[in-house]
Amino acid sequence: MTPIEALERARRRSAVWIGVGLLLMAAVYVRALAFTPVEAVQGPAQKIFYIHVPSAWVAFLAFGILGVTSAVYLFLKDPRLDLFAASTAEVGMVFTTAVLVTGPIWGKPIWGTWWTWDARLTLTLFLWFVIVAYLVLRTAVHEPAQRARYSAVLGILGALLVPFIYVSVYLFRTMHPMPVVLRPGKPTLPGEMLATLLFSVAVFTLFFVALLWHRYALARLADARARAEAERADA
Amino acid sequence: MPDNGGFTVAAYIAAAVIYLCYAIYLVRGGRAKG
Numbered sequence: 001m002t003p004i005e006a007l008e009r010a011r012r013r014s015a016v017w018i019g020v021g022l023l024l025m026a027a028v029y030v031r032a033l034a035f036t037p038v039e040a041v042q043g044p045a046q047k048i049f050y051i052h053v054p055s056a057w058v059a060f061l062a063f064g065i066l067g068v069t070s071a072v073y074l075f076l077k078d079p080r081l082d083l084f085a086a087s088t089a090e091v092g093m094v095f096t097t098a099v100l101v102t103g104p105i106w107g108k109p110i111w112g113t114w115w116t117w118d119a120r121l122t123l124t125l126f127l128w129f130v131i132v133a134y135l136v137l138r139t140a141v142h143e144p145a146q147r148a149r150y151s152a153v154l155g156i157l158g159a160l161l162v163p164f165i166y167v168s169v170y171l172f173r174t175m176h177p178m179p180v181v182l183r184p185g186k187p188t189l190p191g192e193m194l195a196t197l198l199f200s201v202a203v204f205t206l207f208f209v210a211l212l213w214h215r216y217a218l219a220r221l222a223d224a225r226a227r228a229e230a231e232r233a234d235a
Numbered sequence: 236m237p238d239n240g241g242f243t244v245a246a247y248i249a250a251a252v253i254y255l256c257y258a259i260y261l262v263r264g265g266r267a268k269g
Contacts (some may be wrong), residue, residue: 043237
């Protein structure tokens with residue numbers, strides 16, 4: 001099997017897993033909306049939690065991977081690491097967009113406002129802009145090694161925001177609630193709600209892996225085809 | 236209990252649209268320049 005055939009196979013397989021992820025996401029919707037109790041104080045709007053928090057978890061995971069991959073790229077200079085970093089940035093940006101869309105829709109009925117310039121919200125928006133800048137930068141620099149080096153530096157800077165965003169609710173006065181699961185001590189969420197959240201986190205993570213796998217296969221395919229074409233032109 | 240189910244439906248639809256559109260875009264080949 002040639003490398004291009006192997007990548008084509010990875011592309012087809014990951015597309016199937018994207019389909020599985022979407023089906024499981026439909027199951028998350030059914031469980032969260034129909035089979036999870038309504039929270040007494042916030043009412044039905046609290047159920048936005050089951051898609052907002054897993055999206056944020058995956059976005060943080062993606063940018064954590066982006067930071068590590070970018071740092072390793074600067075040492076090893078392996079172009080595959082650059083393609084993988086670019087793939088995590090693009091997929092992570094989609095999840096961050098979902099966080100920034102679902103958050104205000106939850107904020108309006110609970111806080112009485114769509115948006116407030118507090119630390120966590122502002123930093124998350126800033127991170128989104130950094131990742132947009134990362135993706136724009138990749139289209140603006142055409143020399144591959146230079147593009148990879150600049151992108152890696154910006155990727156690391158973006159990833160450094162993630163722990164800061166996580167602790168921002170402890171460091172600043174903010175309207176955003178404290179963590180209810182990943183916190184010092186036991187989770188404060190009732191059992192049924194915790195089960196729905198964990199199911200949702202697992203499904204969103206699987207969906208992210210499938211999207212990332214597919215995006216990386218597409219990037220490797222485009223790269224392999226460009227190299228094959230260049231070799232044919234030289235011959 | 237507050238009656239704010241409309242916001243829940245809106246958020247779930249918005250998230251579904253974002254994820255579904257991106258999945259379709261990617262499976263159809265994306266931009267894929269790396």
